[in-house]
């Protein structure tokens with residue numbers, strides 16, 4: 001039975017010095033647990049799995065294999081950044097799986113949000129399992145479980161974005177971050193030398209852009225979500241809002257309206273901007289984005305994103321709206 005209670009005397013990791021001490025202690029523990037065994041990790045590129053990967057690379061190097069599944073619902077530049085940071089800079093064993101067609105084919109025509117989520121979750125496990133079976137002699141499964149995952153899930157010990165694996169894949173779990181809160185994970189990530197853009201990331205749901213391409217996902221509308229999200233993130237960063245606003249993203253609903261483009265009538269999608277602040281995601285208030293910034297973002301999205309002729313700002317707090325649209 002694993003101990004899942006944060007030690008009462010554990011200091012909050014708020015400084016680089018405390019992070020260095022934590023890293024040194026974890027490296028020793030990981031080496032003792034893993035010995036010369038092999039470890040597998042699903043590396044999404046989110047904060048938690050990235051910090052686990054960086055820690056394990058330091059502790060056991062090539063005994064770790066990271067599997068990065070590109071399900072086609074990631075933000076612009078994410079798969080490239082995972083490859084650049086972990087394969088090129090940290091010299092990790094990284095298996096990159098291009099599963100874009102597989103996921104989008106399975107999702108074609110599915111418009112019910114919970115069904116979309118189930119398909120994405122189940123397919124993710126299937127792809128990861130297939131990759132695990134290709135590798136010989138894996139004994140350990142590393143997970144980016146953090147303390148809120150344990151507090152929220154009671155006896156079920158799973159990272160919030162990763163579901164279960166089949167029983168016959170019988171791995172011993174490696175969860176070096178399980179007593180850390182998110183802000184502590186970020187401090188440790190910084191001390192491990194991960195790029196700021198990776199460490200300071202806003203929360204990103206497991207089903208990714210799939211829940212922001214409202215209704216049945218099509219490739220062209222998904223591209224409109226991805227491109228508009230990239231513009232929004234860039235403009236928020238330029239305006240000094242990145243890291244200050246809790247979560248901000250774009251949504252593309254499944255309807256069109258009339259517009260005018262290049263002197264002709266257009267019939268295109270709207271892009272909705274959402275930017276919220278919250279403590280625990282149970283309730284949220286909207287960010288008061290300055291109007292000139294909203295206008296700049298609107299001008300860029302309507303001129304640079306294919307198939308879009310309007311930009312709207314969602315002013316709804318949670319409740320009565322949720323943060324995501326699906």
Ligand code: XMP
Pocket residue numbers: 117160161203204205206207247281318321322323324325326
């Ligand atoms: P809602 O939309 O419920 O979102 O107000 C609250 C927070 O949860 C995130 N979210 C998800 N995260 N899988 C996840 O890992 C999901 O299916 C999912 N749905 C919502 C959302 O981004 C927000 O931060």
